[in-house]
Amino acid sequence: MPYLKTDTPSPEPIDCRIMSAALDLFVDNGYHNVSIHHIQQKANVSIGSIYNHFGGKEGLASALYKHILNEIELVVDDAIRAETSPIMQCKHLIRDLFNYTETHRNIIAFVFHAKHTEFLPDEPHACDSAPFVKMRGIVRQGIDCGELRGSDTYVVASVIFGGAIRMIQLRLENNLAKPLPNYLDELMEITLGGVHRNPQHIKEVT
Amino acid sequence: MPYLKTDTPSPEPIDCRIMSAALDLFVDNGYHNVSIHHIQQKANVSIGSIYNHFGGKEGLASALYKHILNEIELVVDDAIRAETSPIMQCKHLIRDLFNYTETHRNIIAFVFHAKHTEFLPDEPHACDSAPFVKMRGIVRQGIDCGELRGSDTYVVASVIFGGAIRMIQLRLENNLAKPLPNYLDELMEITLGGVHRNPQHIKEVT
DNA sequence: GTCTATACGCTGATAGAC
DNA sequence: GTCTATCAGCGTATAGAC
Numbered sequence: 001m002p003y004l005k006t007d008t009p010s011p012e013p014i015d016c017r018i019m020s021a022a023l024d025l026f027v028d029n030g031y032h033n034v035s036i037h038h039i040q041q042k043a044n045v046s047i048g049s050i051y052n053h054f055g056g057k058e059g060l061a062s063a064l065y066k067h068i069l070n071e072i073e074l075v076v077d078d079a080i081r082a083e084t085s086p087i088m089q090c091k092h093l094i095r096d097l098f099n100y101t102e103t104h105r106n107i108i109a110f111v112f113h114a115k116h117t118e119f120l121p122d123e124p125h126a127c128d129s130a131p132f133v134k135m136r137g138i139v140r141q142g143i144d145c146g147e148l149r150g151s152d153t154y155v156v157a158s159v160i161f162g163g164a165i166r167m168i169q170l171r172l173e174n175n176l177a178k179p180l181p182n183y184l185d186e187l188m189e190i191t192l193g194g195v196h197r198n199p200q201h202i203k204e205v206t
Numbered sequence: 207m208p209y210l211k212t213d214t215p216s217p218e219p220i221d222c223r224i225m226s227a228a229l230d231l232f233v234d235n236g237y238h239n240v241s242i243h244h245i246q247q248k249a250n251v252s253i254g255s256i257y258n259h260f261g262g263k264e265g266l267a268s269a270l271y272k273h274i275l276n277e278i279e280l281v282v283d284d285a286i287r288a289e290t291s292p293i294m295q296c297k298h299l300i301r302d303l304f305n306y307t308e309t310h311r312n313i314i315a316f317v318f319h320a321k322h323t324e325f326l327p328d329e330p331h332a333c334d335s336a337p338f339v340k341m342r343g344i345v346r347q348g349i350d351c352g353e354l355r356g357s358d359t360y361v362v363a364s365v366i367f368g369g370a371i372r373m374i375q376l377r378l379e380n381n382l383a384k385p386l387p388n389y390l391d392e393l394m395e396i397t398l399g400g401v402h403r404n405p406q407h408i409k410e411v412t
Numbered sequence: 413g414t415c416t417a418t419a420c421g422c423t424g425a426t427a428g429a430c
Numbered sequence: 431g432t433c434t435a436t437c438a439g440c441g442t443a444t445a446g447a448c
Contacts, residue, residue: 014414030324032238035441046415047443053413056443087402115321118236125379149403150396154376155389159365159396162372166364173331176360183361190356191365194400196293197355220432241423252433253425259431263424 015053018043019064027106031061031119062120068107073131075100080134086142091188093135094164098180101168109172112165135161163191221259224249225270233312237267237325268326274313279337281306286340292348297394299341300370304386307374315378318371341367369397 012020021043025034036057040047054060079093101108116123126132139157142148150156167187171180218226227249231240242263246253260266285299307314322329332338345363348354356362373393377386 030321032236033324036443037441048415049413051443057441113321115236115319118239125381127376127379127381147403148401149399150392150401152389152392154382155369155373155392156396156401158372158376159369159393159401162370163361163365163368165372166368167361170333170360170364173333175331175333183358186356186358186361187365190362190400192400192402193355194396194398195354195356195362195365196398197353242425243423254433255431257425 014043014045014049018045018050018053018060019067022060022064023068023106023110026061026064026114027109031114058119062123064110065116065120065123068110069126069129069131071107072111073134076131076134080138086138086145086147087192089138090142090160093138094161094188095181095184097164097168098184101171102179102181105172108168112168113172160191163187220249220251220255224251224256224259224266225273228266228270229274229312229316232267232270232320233315237320264325268329270316271322271326271329274316275332275335275337277313278317279340282337282340286344291353292344292351293353293398295344296348296366299344300367300394301387301390303370303374304390307377308385308387311378314374318374319378366397369393 018039022034022039025038025042029038036047036050039057039060040050043050050056050060054063075096076093079089079096083089083092097108111126116126136153136157139148139160140153143150143153143156148156150159164187167176167180167183170176176183224245228240228245231244231248235244242253242256245263245266246256249256256262256266260269281302282299285295285302289295289298303314317332322332342359342363345354345366346359349356349359349362354362356365370393373382373386373389376382382389
């Protein structure tokens with residue numbers, strides 16, 4: 001599963017080496033601030049090889065994007081398989097994403113911290129890709145079976161995963177003192193139970 | 207307040223025309239896909255004028271960034287002034303941001319939909335800028351006065367504003383059928399009251 | 413398949429006239 | 431202050447040897 005190892009210079013297949021180097025450089029510097037020459041140098045390959053394998057810089061980014069979305073999809077599938085209720089699936093998934101952020105920082109950063117449409121205009125928006133569609137599917141089931149409040153899938157999914165994604169982004173920008181798993185329990189508690197201390201008074205403010 | 211009008215070609219001060227053109231182009235195409243020549247053409251000014259006023263492309267982006275953060279800060283200040291309780295301030299602010307997204311799309315897009323560190327390495331992260339610091343200040347007060355549950359400011363702020371920001375991003379990517387204000391009531395209700403239909407059972411899943 | 417050297421276009425920036 | 435013409439550098443992509 002961790003096919004894409006970070007900062008491993010040499011003894012791997014060449015296409016993997018290229019993608020790993022590109023991932024690190026893209027995350028650290030941004031797609032447009034990285035040239036083919038940088039990637040070539042970091043991956044210890046020639047420019048020709050990059051063109052042979054990926055057809056150019058954009059093809060490389062596209063392959064990397066799809067590869068990483070597949071990895072995320074595996075994480076989502078695991079969570080769906082491991083739990084039965086939608087709420088438990090959500091919590092399981094957020095926990096795994098938090099762990100993944102700590103162990104595979106750049107993979108998460110590439111998904112949650114880049115604007116792909118600026119360099120991959122033909123790829124679908126991240127939120128329309130398989131893993132995110134599946135996340136909304138979990139939420140949809142939770143609403144239908146009465147476990148989750150609300151009616152609009154996008155709204156409920158935004159509350160559940162929006163808070164978690166925000167935490168991930170804060171962590172990636174080094175705004176959090178501790179690793180993400182330390183915040184998981186509090187995050188889930190107030191996401192599920194609400195931020196309002198006296199829920200019976202909510203009607204007063206809405 | 208709407209000093210930066212969108213798609214207004216001519217009868218304004220030159221620096222405003224330049225910033226408006228740059229904002230539209232940056233949002234539509236991404237900073238790195240826009241050249242000085244594009245901006246010059248759209249703003250009906252010369253390259254020299256851009257350099258005279260802003261010192262170059264990066265200086266222009268930096269001025270635009272600061273200008274827009276100031277506008278957002280005004281929105282935050284308005285919400286803080288208009289309400290007394292932190293929860294009401296949060297809801298007021300989210301409503302105004304939703305309206306602002308519909309009426310000043312590109313201003314919101316530039317703040318919530320771009321990765322500024324890729325072209326403004328010297329500017330602070332958006333989440334460290336004044337408006338976002340003030341948002342966390344509201345949350346901090348809410349926690350301290352017992353109105354909001356939770357203890358960590360970042361966690362509570364992520365839940366409250368993370369969901370709203372996620373909705374804004376979905377709207378900017380045309381994933382929502384209706385304008386944002388239509389979703390406000392449901393969003394606030396489940397954010398404040400929790401997504402879990404039976405809160406008394408939360409301990410079972412956390 | 414892998415590599416090097418080269419060509420070409422574009423972009424940011426400047427110089428100097430008005 | 432505003433403008434035009436021009437330059438230098440970089441970055442993508444290709445051609446062709448091994």
